Amino acid sequence: MMRDIGAIVSEQSPIIAGIEQTVTTANDNIIAGNQQLLGASRHQKKYRKKLCWLLLIFLVIAVIVAIVIIIKLKT
Template identity: 80%
Template sequence: MRDIGAIVSEQSPIIANIEQNVTAANDHIIAGNGQLTSASRHQKKYRKKLCWLLAIFLIIAIIVAVIIILKVAL
């Protein structure tokens, strides 16, 4: 049987590599959460702008329709 110290020293770099990978994965998760928060904020702003543009378009369409109806009626 091999000495436990030899086994531990042999597997130490592997364990350190696993620890580095876990730390890097955690950092990526934190960065991803920040990006998701930012994307959610942008999506809400986009939806709000789209609603305003639709409302403005409908108001303009109603005004044009009223003008056309009044000109035809006269």
């Protein structure tokens, strides 16, 4: 009976090692994915900030053009 248990343990040892390697790889991939998500989040914030500035500049230019047109039409 002990020999049978020893044989089963010996047979399952490579399977367990493979599972352990898979779990380690999955953990490494999760860590790398989290780092990429943090980088993407920073990039998205910068993009939104630039977009807001561009919209503000566009609105200021549009208001100036509208004022100039209104003044020219009144004269």
